Amino acid sequence: MRHVDGNAMGGLLWEVFGAEMTHQLGCCAGCGAVNPLATLTVYRDAPGEVARCPACGTVSIVVVRMPHAIRVTIEGVRWLQIHTG
Amino acid sequence: MAGAEIQRRLNWLVAVVVGVVEETPSVRSLTLSCPGWPGHRPGQHIDLRLTAPDGYQAQRSYSIATPSEGELVTITVERIFEGEVSPFLLDVVAPGDRLELRGPIGGYFVWDPGEGPPVFLAGGGSGVVPLMAMLRARISSGDGTPMHLLVSARSRDDIVYREELETLSHHDGVVVTLTLTRSRPEGWTGYDRRVDGAMLRDLVMSPDSGLVSYVCGPTGFTESVAGLLVALGHPPHRVLTERFGPTGG
Amino acid sequence: MSFITRGFEGRRRSREPSGRIPPGQYATLDFPVLSAGPTPRISREEWRLTLADTTGAERSWSWEEFTALPVTDITVDIHCVTKWTKLDTTWGGVTLEDLLAGVELGEATVVLAHSYDGYTTNVPLADLSGGRAMVAHTYAGEPLEPEHGGPARLLVPHLYFWKSAKWVNRLEMLTHDRPGFWESYGYHNYGDPWREQRYSGD
Numbered sequence: 206m207r208h209v210d211g212n213a214m215g216g217l218l219w220e221v222f223g224a225e226m227t228h229q230l231g232c233c234a235g236c237g238a239v240n241p242l243a244t245l246t247v248y249r250d251a252p253g254e255v256a257r258c259p260a261c262g263t264v265s266i267v268v269v270r271m272p273h274a275i276r277v278t279i280e281g282v283r284w285l286q287i288h289t290g
Numbered sequence: 291m292a293g294a295e296i297q298r299r300l301n302w303l304v305a306v307v308v309g310v311v312e313e314t315p316s317v318r319s320l321t322l323s324c325p326g327w328p329g330h331r332p333g334q335h336i337d338l339r340l341t342a343p344d345g346y347q348a349q350r351s352y353s354i355a356t357p358s359e360g361e362l363v364t365i366t367v368e369r370i371f372e373g374e375v376s377p378f379l380l381d382v383v384a385p386g387d388r389l390e391l392r393g394p395i396g397g398y399f400v401w402d403p404g405e406g407p408p409v410f411l412a413g414g415g416s417g418v419v420p421l422m423a424m425l426r427a428r429i430s431s432g433d434g435t436p437m438h439l440l441v442s443a444r445s446r447d448d449i450v451y452r453e454e455l456e457t458l459s460h461h462d463g464v465v466v467t468l469t470l471t472r473s474r475p476e477g478w479t480g481y482d483r484r485v486d487g488a489m490l491r492d493l494v495m496s497p498d499s500g501l502v503s504y505v506c507g508p509t510g511f512t513e514s515v516a517g518l519l520v521a522l523g524h525p526p527h528r529v530l531t532e533r534f535g536p537t538g539g
Numbered sequence: 540m541s542f543i544t545r546g547f548e549g550r551r552r553s554r555e556p557s558g559r560i561p562p563g564q565y566a567t568l569d570f571p572v573l574s575a576g577p578t579p580r581i582s583r584e585e586w587r588l589t590l591a592d593t594t595g596a597e598r599s600w601s602w603e604e605f606t607a608l609p610v611t612d613i614t615v616d617i618h619c620v621t622k623w624t625k626l627d628t629t630w631g632g633v634t635l636e637d638l639l640a641g642v643e644l645g646e647a648t649v650v651l652a653h654s655y656d657g658y659t660t661n662v663p664l665a666d667l668s669g670g671r672a673m674v675a676h677t678y679a680g681e682p683l684e685p686e687h688g689g690p691a692r693l694l695v696p697h698l699y700f701w702k703s704a705k706w707v708n709r710l711e712m713l714t715h716d717r718p719g720f721w722e723s724y725g726y727h728n729y730g731d732p733w734r735e736q737r738y739s740g741d
Binding site for chain 1: 571572573574575576577620621657701721723724725726738739740
Binding site for chain 2: 208209210211212213215216219220223225226227228229241242243244
């Protein structure tokens with residue numbers, strides 16, 4: 206078991222989205238499961254950070270840090286729900 | 291809080307090490323004084339960034355062990371065998387050193403005092419760190435929320451914050467339970483095994499109490515304990531988890 | 540911005556003066572395991588390797604058939620884009636030449652390798668020729684462990700190691716290039732370590 210979870214991705218997601226994201230809900234494009242981003246299964250010892258749906262393993266979010274940019278791919282998330290207070 | 295969270299920027303800050311506590315032979319707490327620190331919630335973490343003379347950088351996340359207290363942030367670090375960062379934090383860092391950090395981070399695995407539903411905390415090894423921030427906040431705020439902390443450690447000497455936990459177990463409305471999985475001192479009467487369903491049935495309130503559980507530890511511990519709680523009828527959305535893996539160090 | 544952290548060196552990053560370490564890489568003695576998902580456990584009984592040509596026609600090998608093909612042993616340096624280089628690794632497997640012998644390649648220019656875990660990576664067909672690539676089933680004289688891609692992985696050591704797809708089970712011949720997993724998430728389409736082609740745009 207080499208994975209952690211979306212909690213550990215909080216700083217990176219904050220860089221990408223400009224806000225705390227771990228408590229926000231995402232819907233898996235693969236299986237439709239709805240979970241807080243904190244519960245995603247995260248593989249960090251890879252060339253990028255790969256977050257997968259905890260229910261079905263679909264790749265939800267991939268973040269690759271380049272020297273002067275961050276590329277974020279969120280093809281595995283059907284929707285994100287941002288709580289506005 | 292949510293509105294303020296969205297406004298805040300996550301900038302790298304420079305903190306100074308102002309306190310060091312050797313918790314166990316392999317665990318150390320560092321208290322950092324961090325000008326510009328906006329305060330934090332129990333359960334949140336920081337990202338720490340180290341820079342070598344040739345520009346190489348390493349970044350790790352560490353849970354905060356204490357409730358918000360001005361510019362002070364205490365983290366507790368466990369030595370990871372052949373790790374890159376934790377041996378440095380345990381062996382090299384000394385009071386007066388400057389460290390670069392950002393935070394606080396985390397909006398899910400957090401607990402705020404406020405007379406909410408009863409709380410069950412389960413920590414494996416150094417997974418107790420963010421739970422300790424919750425327990426300390428519960429006590430220092432005078433909040434009356436019933437709170438039960440279960441700590442699983444290999445031996446008595448491996449229990450992080452042991453002395454404090456032994457004192458806290460007499461605090462009103464707070465229960466601390468220890469289980470020692472590998473070796474026990476002479477005359478030990480507590481649990482002596484990995485957390486299992488029977489242990490949780492003994493310790494944990496029934497689901498209709500509205501109990502909220504926080505489980506933190508290595509991935510295997512966290513997934514096992516969270517699974518057992520769900521099997522006992524606790525709704526998954528009230529079993530919050532934080533896993534840390536063997537990676538990084 | 541950042542300042543030097545007193546006393547912090549980081550993992551040993553010594554550069555060997557031999558010229559065998561590509562720019563930005565450091566030599567390591569261990570064999571780090573990188574993973575982007577769970578490690579698939581594939582038994583030799585269920586294992587298959589399938590080759591799909593540009594017409595869609597397929598041929599496939601069982602483990603028994605695959606390991607009956609001629610075995611080539613090589614000693615090579617491998618370079619991971621996360622900056623470690625491991626020198627003198629020894630592998631055994633079937634070269635792509637031996638695997639593709641008798642296969643009608645038609646207009647194919649690129650191979651898209653697929654793995655049991657859904658991973659993909661694209662490699663120009665030309666880079667798989669001349670004995671420069673194999674489907675490896677042996678590492679350091681032992682059967683390749685699942686953590687390192689066993690039962691069998693692609694091995695293209697002259698490109699960054701993400702091109703050496705672990706748990707490979709399908710080689711798809713393409714007439715037009717198509718990015719694989721890391722290539723579409725921001726890494727370089729070709730990945731030559733000596734030209735430090737790490738990221739898209741390098």
